Amino acid sequence: MMNAPPSGGMPRPNSQESLLLDYVHRLERHRADRRAVHVHLSGLQAQNRREHHTRIAGNTFEQLVKLMQAQVFTLANADLMVIYKAQAQDEVEAAVVKLRFLFSDDPLVIEEQRTRQALFCTWYSLDREYDMLLALAQKMVQEENAKRNAASERKAQEAKFQAQKPKGSPFTPELLARVESSLGQADLANLMRRQAVCAVVGKSPPTPVFHELFISIADLRQTLFPSVNVNSSPWLFQQLTETLDRRVLSMLNKHDDRTLEGDISINLNVSTILSPEFLVFDDNVKAGMRGTIVLELQKVDIFADLGGYLFARDFAHDRGYRICIDGLTYSQLPFVDRERLGADLIKLVWDPSLTEEKDKKTEALRRIGVTRIILCRCDNQAGIEYGHSVGITLFQGRHIESMVQGDPRKRGLRARPRG
Template identity: 30%
Template sequence: MSISWAMMLQERDPTRAERELLDTIERGGRTPAGRTAVQLHLSQLLPSNRPGSRLKIASRLFAPLEISHNLQVFLLSNGDIFVLGRDMPENQVDNIVHRVRSLFDNDPLTFDDFDDGIDPFVTWYAYEVDFSELEMVVRNLLEAAEILRKQRLGTPAPPEPLSPSDLDQLRDKVLALNIRPMLRRQPCIRLRPRQSAEIMFEEITVGITEVRDSIAPGKDIFADRWLFQDFSRTLDAALLAVLPQAPVLARPAAISLNLNLESIDSREFRGLLNVLKPGQKVIAEVQVIDIFTNLAAYQSTRDLLRHNGHGILIDGLSPAMLGAMDMSLLDPDFVKILWAADLAAPQHPRKGEGLADLVSGLGAERVILSRCESEQAMSWGLANGMTAFQGRYMDAILGTVTMQQCPSSSQCILRDCIIRRTSVMGRRRSECPNMPWLDQVQVLSAPSRRRTQ
């Protein structure tokens, strides 16, 4: 599960990062020799192109230089990124700036044609020459953030954040909670030659909103990254404890689970593996932001899973992120690209030559297009070399095939069949007049592609 922790903190206090940045710059101004600041103007991106999760990923691309060259990185409330340091390795920083630019390369801000020779995407400041300008820029950013903070004072109070004292109580509530009705599944379907398709794996998730509403109404369980991560490990354990009882577990060749990296090396995870059929696989889905937090843990987890015949999947990628990240270092078994409608919109001249090559280079069998909610999404994926898809459009296709072949289909409507099939355990699944048939269809005919003019 991807949570933009920095952005959530900024929502609570839009001046926090700006105040810390100004303080750091003013202290550095006392010894300006060799100091540099770099501003990435991501606030100038189109709003649809700068979701909080992508801004967070952009800032984390500088993480290696924070360690190796003691640089400081600030993600501001408006989305701008500042990088500060003494004796900054300019070539390395410039390379990362280029990678950040590629994350947003369908936005006009990243286009290369500048009439005045000034790049609107990035500005470099040398303290010894540009300190007055730098200080004024940051003071203006702080002033804008302060205005935003005052505007938000009149809005309703946000949910009370989770505190350390709440954690033990919530753990006990999770362990006592019946999460079976909150489990959902969604197939990932791979198209094969001759207009056929098969289920690659079933992704099983637990509705975190349902859990929160059941055990902590009025609490913001996402407020603190580390508290939520601790809480989610308890939720992982509850999920892993319940799954061996699920009838759906016996059918698919593979299942996928969104888990913390730590949960994969747990007694509960090993217990799940023990009930799988011979040859049945588990694919652990991890968010790209979590990988940046602990690359070593990701690599060791990936190797452990592979050693035991399972796999790992990196979730939450955009096409631009796929090109900006070094996949040879991460070497996942699968990646998920998130579909968005604007991906099919006409692109600027610099766009269009890259994604199909990236898919081919990584291996089309490893790339999944998720959140497919229309035929347009699937057609776009096919045009870019993808053959695996996941989303509500695929759910509808599978529901249609299930009803066409089910002996009891006269008692149902398509909507009910789809809902029942997404259920893992509980009442909704039991309402099906022919429950075994919900898991029966594993191979199906692929939908015909419409001709385009």
């Protein structure tokens, strides 16, 4: 019988791709009178590959399946793979003609007719091309497994995010005023965190390139206002971060632990770079070390005042600092042109979905320049493996921190996990 199209939801051990691979393996000794046709329904326009289209296409071969002349596999991407006995060649060809007629208005079929290229379907004779079909089935299983794993990890991360999502009373202007007053008197040294941005090449241990310095918002909230959801008002939160910027710069100016001698990054607002506090900070930095200090800016802050950003960027570059745009997801990359914005680096947030449509995404990353990308929030080895596969060598995240802590050569480094 024809296998029913797989449904979404939980991972399915017996996916159509797995059943196809198993079937091809069983045909190894019976390949002489077997043939196959791969119908590329995935190449059709979206409106032509809805579920009912896939069902109609599969049913086209139903009579052959009932007569045990063919086996049909409806794949996750909507393609059909039909493996049949050579004696059913005419009937299979007639079914394919029917499918071409069904989708005759689709650009894929029109282009096939115009170019005379086999775009709609690919034919295989198993006595000569068995190994080719076997390799294709194996690739399909690998890709489907990768998609499932990515989807499972995405769901797990979403569940983790929802569980960690701050809860509490709204963040109000009155509360902000009280918090800012408290920040002026509080010792924030215990809330300062350092997290390494490392070069990871091949199987060598991570080598710290610089350390990001930041105030742990989670710890700050727990210390000063545990019952308040600071994310409930983005604009008040922005004001809070500007106050924190000034406190961080003040703390760095007072440090005597050689912090300002370079190899650090600090998160700042655009307005902070143009503030008197930053000028004092700049005066305390040795001129030769400014090139090793990275100023990290948020995309929202940049586009909220693009003119202000361009002025701050030119000032920072003139002084020798480097600019990094922080916290970008892949979907935001088309709207953030690194070169036109004059940024030296970007931080791309690791997400398992980056492994989907990998060729397309890899090309987009290479246009940006993989040597200019830091893959951040790498909480497991999968992020590093993906980064290496596309040429990225700079990484940041909890997993990187654990690798640094586990490397005997690096145990002397002061690196603490993000709060």
